[in-house]
Amino acid sequence: MLTLYHAPQSRSSRILWLLEELDAEYDIKTVSIRRRDPAAEGPVAPMIGARDPQNVHPHGKVPALVHDGVTIFESAAVVLYLTDAFPRNRIGPGVGDPLRGPYLSWLAYYTGVMEPAFTAAMLGLKGTDSTIAWAPVDDVLAHVEAALARGPYVLGETFSGADVLVGSVYILFMGAPLLPRTDLRAAYVERLTARPAYRRAQAKDGATA
Numbered sequence: 516m517l518t519l520y521h522a523p524q525s526r527s528s529r530i531l532w533l534l535e536e537l538d539a540e541y542d543i544k545t546v547s548i549r550r551r552d553p554a555a556e557g558p559v560a561p562m563i564g565a566r567d568p569q570n571v572h573p574h575g576k577v578p579a580l581v582h583d584g585v586t587i588f589e590s591a592a593v594v595l596y597l598t599d600a601f602p603r604n605r606i607g608p609g610v611g612d613p614l615r616g617p618y619l620s621w622l623a624y625y626t627g628v629m630e631p632a633f634t635a636a637m638l639g640l641k642g643t644d645s646t647i648a649w650a651p652v653d654d655v656l657a658h659v660e661a662a663l664a665r666g667p668y669v670l671g672e673t674f675s676g677a678d679v680l681v682g683s684v685y686i687l688f689m690g691a692p693l694l695p696r697t698d699l700r701a702a703y704v705e706r707l708t709a710r711p712a713y714r715r716a717q718a719k720d721g722a723t724a
């Protein structure tokens with residue numbers, strides 16, 4: 516039994532997308548989460564709402580997954596867990612596959628470099644390559660987009676769980692000041708959002724309160 520702890524239009528929405536890509540059977544447990552106050556302006560907005568006591572995530576966040584009684588949390592861990600547990604079309608290249616190393620690198624890069632770089636840029640935090648554990652957001656975008664230029668996916672020809680994570684940022688931020696629209700970015704977003712599994716997940720996602 517597989518249960519996704521989910522809040523509509525959040526980081527768990529992309530796990531819904533992945534579950535659809537993998538043709539997995541799953542239940543959705545919708546939980547409430549704290550969210551930015553939509554009335555607030557600026558990058559540091561107060562949060563409204565409260566942790567949901569039914570949520571198994573240690574910090575009351577989403578996504579979290581429970582599989583046969585085992586809890587998995589943190590998006591990259593959830594993606595790797597799912598693509599290993601439900602192998603399909605190299606969406607998660609397995610051990611022995613030449614794409615396994617690049618796949619693991621992209622999952623860790625997403626969590627350890629790309630998300631912090633975007634968050635830091637949104638908060639206006641300044642650093643240099645040697646003083647932060649990640650890289651400046653422009654360098655991150657250059658790295659991702661060099662891969663996409665070879666593409667069409669970050670692993671090359673193969674769509675993977677890494678695109679679910681990296682692509683979710685492009686889908687969310689396209690056209691925002693941090694991510695002005697370019698042909699390459701728009702084509703990537705279009706390629707991802709046209710996938711039938713993405714559309715099924717969107718239909719299941721639901722609206723925020």
Ligand SMILES: N[C@@H](CCC(=O)N[C@@H](CS)C(=O)NCC(=O)O)C(=O)O
Pocket residue numbers: 525526527548549550574575576577578588589590591
């Ligand atoms: N590093 C975590 C971040 C999870 C996260 O921050 N999720 C947000 C939703 S997009 C959340 O649950 N926020 C509620 C809160 O912080 O209380 C992951 O990637 O899984």
